[in-house]
Amino acid sequence: MTVPLLSLQGLTKAYPGVVANNNVSFDIGTGQVHALLGENGAGKSTLVKMIYGLVKPDSGVMLLNGSPYAPSEPRAARADGIAMVFQHFSLFDALNVAENIALGMETPPAMRDLAKRIREVSETYGLPLDPFRTVGDLSAGERQRVEIIRCLLQDPKLLIMDEPTSVLTPQEVDILFETLRKLKSEGTAILYISHKLEEIRALCDHATVLRLGENVGECVPADTSARDMAELMVGTTLQTPERSGRDLGDVALDISGLSVASPGEFGTALKNLHITVRQGEVLGIGGVAGNGQDELLAVLSGEIQTAADAVRLNGQPVGNLGPTARRRLGLLTAPEERLGHAAAPDMSLTENAMLTGSVRESLERHGFLKWREAQGFAERIIHDFDVRTPGPDNAARSLSGGNLQKFVIGREVLQRPEVLVVNQPTWGVDASAAAAIRQAILDLAANGAAVVCISQDLDELMEISDRFAALNEGRLSTPRDTRDLTIDEIGLMMGGAHGMEVAHV
Amino acid sequence: MDLSSINPVLLIASLMVAATPILLAAIGELVVEKAGVLNLGVEGMMITGAICGFAIAVETGSPWLGFGGAAIGGAALSLLFVLLTQVALANQVASGLALTLFGLGLSALLGQRYVGIKPPPTPRLDIPLLGDLPVVGPILFGHDLILYLGIALIAAVWAALKYSRAGLILRAVGESHDAAHALGYKVVRIRILAILFGGACAGLGGAYISLVRVPQWTEGMTAGVGWIALALVVFASWKPWRVLLGAYLFGGITVLQLNLQAAGVAIPVEYLAMSPYLITILVLVILSKDKSRAPASLGKIFHASH
Numbered sequence: 001m002t003v004p005l006l007s008l009q010g011l012t013k014a015y016p017g018v019v020a021n022n023n024v025s026f027d028i029g030t031g032q033v034h035a036l037l038g039e040n041g042a043g044k045s046t047l048v049k050m051i052y053g054l055v056k057p058d059s060g061v062m063l064l065n066g067s068p069y070a071p072s073e074p075r076a077a078r079a080d081g082i083a084m085v086f087q088h089f090s091l092f093d094a095l096n097v098a099e100n101i102a103l104g105m106e107t108p109p110a111m112r113d114l115a116k117r118i119r120e121v122s123e124t125y126g127l128p129l130d131p132f133r134t135v136g137d138l139s140a141g142e143r144q145r146v147e148i149i150r151c152l153l154q155d156p157k158l159l160i161m162d163e164p165t166s167v168l169t170p171q172e173v174d175i176l177f178e179t180l181r182k183l184k185s186e187g188t189a190i191l192y193i194s195h196k197l198e199e200i201r202a203l204c205d206h207a208t209v210l211r212l213g214e215n216v217g218e219c220v221p222a223d224t225s226a227r228d229m230a231e232l233m234v235g236t237t238l239q240t241p242e243r244s245g246r247d248l249g250d251v252a253l254d255i256s257g258l259s260v261a262s263p264g265e266f267g268t269a270l271k272n273l274h275i276t277v278r279q280g281e282v283l284g285i286g287g288v289a290g291n292g293q294d295e296l297l298a299v300l301s302g303e304i305q306t307a308a309d310a311v312r313l314n315g316q317p318v319g320n321l322g323p324t325a326r327r328r329l330g331l332l333t334a335p336e337e338r339l340g341h342a343a344a345p346d347m348s349l350t351e352n353a354m355l356t357g358s359v360r361e362s363l364e365r366h367g368f369l370k371w372r373e374a375q376g377f378a379e380r381i382i383h384d385f386d387v388r389t390p391g392p393d394n395a396a397r398s399l400s401g402g403n404l405q406k407f408v409i410g411r412e413v414l415q416r417p418e419v420l421v422v423n424q425p426t427w428g429v430d431a432s433a434a435a436a437i438r439q440a441i442l443d444l445a446a447n448g449a450a451v452v453c454i455s456q457d458l459d460e461l462m463e464i465s466d467r468f469a470a471l472n473e474g475r476l477s478t479p480r481d482t483r484d485l486t487i488d489e490i491g492l493m494m495g496g497a498h499g500m501e502v503a504h505v
Numbered sequence: 506m507d508l509s510s511i512n513p514v515l516l517i518a519s520l521m522v523a524a525t526p527i528l529l530a531a532i533g534e535l536v537v538e539k540a541g542v543l544n545l546g547v548e549g550m551m552i553t554g555a556i557c558g559f560a561i562a563v564e565t566g567s568p569w570l571g572f573g574g575a576a577i578g579g580a581a582l583s584l585l586f587v588l589l590t591q592v593a594l595a596n597q598v599a600s601g602l603a604l605t606l607f608g609l610g611l612s613a614l615l616g617q618r619y620v621g622i623k624p625p626p627t628p629r630l631d632i633p634l635l636g637d638l639p640v641v642g643p644i645l646f647g648h649d650l651i652l653y654l655g656i657a658l659i660a661a662v663w664a665a666l667k668y669s670r671a672g673l674i675l676r677a678v679g680e681s682h683d684a685a686h687a688l689g690y691k692v693v694r695i696r697i698l699a700i701l702f703g704g705a706c707a708g709l710g711g712a713y714i715s716l717v718r719v720p721q722w723t724e725g726m727t728a729g730v731g732w733i734a735l736a737l738v739v740f741a742s743w744k745p746w747r748v749l750l751g752a753y754l755f756g757g758i759t760v761l762q763l764n765l766q767a768a769g770v771a772i773p774v775e776y777l778a779m780s781p782y783l784i785t786i787l788v789l790v791i792l793s794k795d796k797s798r799a800p801a802s803l804g805k806i807f808h809a810s811h
Contacts, residue, residue: 053689054687073689074689075689078689090683090684092676092680093681094676094800094801095673095677095680099677103674103688104688
């Protein structure tokens with residue numbers, strides 16, 4: 001047998017209180033696309049950080065082409081031909097593309113030569129990019145191209161990709177896959193981290209599954225069903241959320257002809273939006289991040305106020321009301337950003353429960369707060385939504401992302417909303433918790449609430465929504481029934497490949 | 506009122522002298538802020554530099570050793586800020602304010618023996634032919650070396666930030682310390698160097714007041730120049746040439762209003778005295794209406810959590 005490109009043997013890394021990786025071993029061969037699967041908190045990130053030199057293992061060894069490999073810092077890893085595309089892009093908004101790429105190289109050439117090489121590589125791999133544009137103005141897909149090109153310019157032997165497709169349209173995903181297959185044919189190995197199982201089945205040669213920091217199995221994705229892989233990841237049988245047939249009531253939320261400028265510098269303006277959602281209905285809104293999702297949520301929550309008639313709740317104009325007044329009327333929202341938007345990071349769960357629940361749960365009287373009732377409310381959220389925390393006195397920041405997400409969604413669901421708007425309800429949440437959150441949303445709709453679910457997870461939207469619409473550059477497509485939609489049609493609704501058609505691969 | 510008593514050539518020459526302390530302190534702070542650190546201790550580092558420079562110049566008889574000592578003194582005080590904000594991860598605003606108060610007290614203590622003494626004069630550049638030219642001579646060629654050093658620093662910082670790799674890395678650290686860390690750059694080390702550079706520049710600026718502009722030592726003699734320098738960096742949109750423009754504008758109007766006071770213009774002294782602040786801020790606010798913005802990580806504490 002030939003020597004694998006990278007061999008991990010018994011890697012262990014413990015943090016105070018948790019073992020992130022316990023005795024993990026596997027091999028990556030030259031030119032192999034190797035998937036690393038696992039739920040959040042399974043230890044995928046820690047593992048790749050060890051390979052990339054950001055974290056040192058407590059024990060275990062790595063072999064690169066048969067010789068010991070122990071990078072002390074990312075620079076050393078890059079020098080050995082290992083490159084990484086980060087999940088949360090490590091880009092500098094105020095700098096241009098060429099400057100960003102120069103920062104990721106050891107000995108960058110002069111700017112003019114670098115710009116030329118960026119153009120060459122971007123054309124070879126079908127990733128069009130202008131070296132002198134400011135990164136803050138780029139779309140998520142274009143930003144990812146910056147990261148990929150930064151890696152490709154160093155001729156990597158192993159390319160690590162951490163959740164690369166979570167921000168792309170289906171067409172952009174196809175083109176990314178073409179690029180990756182071309183790299184593979186040139187002998188570059190790829191370590192591909194994702195929890196999107198269908199993508200892994202389409203792309204990867206081999207998969208390693210991590211659960212709670214341990215390697216629990218390997219498989220050939222093409223020969224394994226997505227369900228089997230999911231159950232290997234979770235360790236138990238998965239429950240698919242059930243959607244019961246239900247009758248739609250009156251129009252609960254009505255937006256007609258709404259246009260709003262974005263409050264932020266790099267935001268997207270909303271253009272001529274029409275939305276109607278009826279009682280008992282779930283409207284799914286898809287689209288690539290940064291196409292107006294945050295602004296839409298702000299318009300619905302009351303953070304951006306409009307003309308009174310532009311937003312109607314049960315026929316009543318609410319466009320000029322603030323968030324608290326809208327909550328009183330039954331319009332509740334749960335924004336995407338958990339820390340800092342949905343929850344105050346340094347306040348306790350009880351205080352956070354108080355922050356949005358005070359009106360509908362009657363947690364204050366004459367300006368005085370009823371702490372005992374607020375704590376009871378927080379405990380109810382923790383119990384009903386299986387939030388893993390020692391108790392309601394813990395700070396929101398101390399919860400893991402998935403647990404805090406369960407808390408902020410549960411907090412709104414338990415306030416019996418008439419209209420609930422959620423943005424990325426299961427972002428960063430593991431499969432079983434995501435299923436629970438989706439079930440809660442469906443149950444809410446079954447009880448007659450109208451739900452608007454903004455998400456970038458198309459599988460999620462197809463699973464829970466009755467109608468689907470896509471946001472593209474601040475415009476909303478006409479909603480369509482999800483039952484007769486294909487993924488390709490959805491991709492076109494999301495704005496296609498954002499100019500990637502010109503690429504030749 | 507006799508406006509003819511104001512000599513425009515002398516006015517321009519003296520405005521350059523008046524602007525240099527602000528200029529030096531502001532260009533140092535600009536580099537610090539570009540690296541993502543907000544050091545509000547400029548005033549404290551300036552006054553510390555002013556007394557260190559003064560004392561060393563008096564003891565050794567050499568103004569150049571004095572300026573060297575001032576730069577070291579300012580940098581040494583900024584080391585305290587480094588310790589607080591980069592090692593102990595304390596709040597930058599509070600640490601900077603504490604640094605200013607500490608510097609004011611420390612300089613008063615150090616300066617007790619130096620009140621009322623004359624420092625050795627700082628020699629002016631004396632170029633035989635050029636210095637004798639009418640108008641141009643006194644304005645361009647009749648100053649001391651530190652004044653030229655200030656202008657050279659502006660040009661050097663501008664070029665370094667725009668064209669050099671070190672400048673790019675510095676801006677990257679100030680823009681997103683997490684991303685810079687992920688790429689393997691030493692965020693804390695780069696910031697420490699920037700803070701020390703800022704301290705040295707502020708120290709030089711302080712010594713320029715006590716050795717050239719005034720020249721003598723009195724307690725609290727920087728009288729808010731450090732705060733002006735801080736404001737200047739913001740209103741100059743973190744651009745070196747605008748710092749030069751703002752400093753000269755401020756220095757110019759300060760000198761002009763003093764001349765006008767002496768000439769007996771019929772405007773109340775209080776209005777004249779506030780005019781440099783008002784006009785400088787007004788002009789820079791108008792200039793800063795373009796898209797430029799603060800470094801994104803400015804004032805945020807970096808904690809390497811990997």
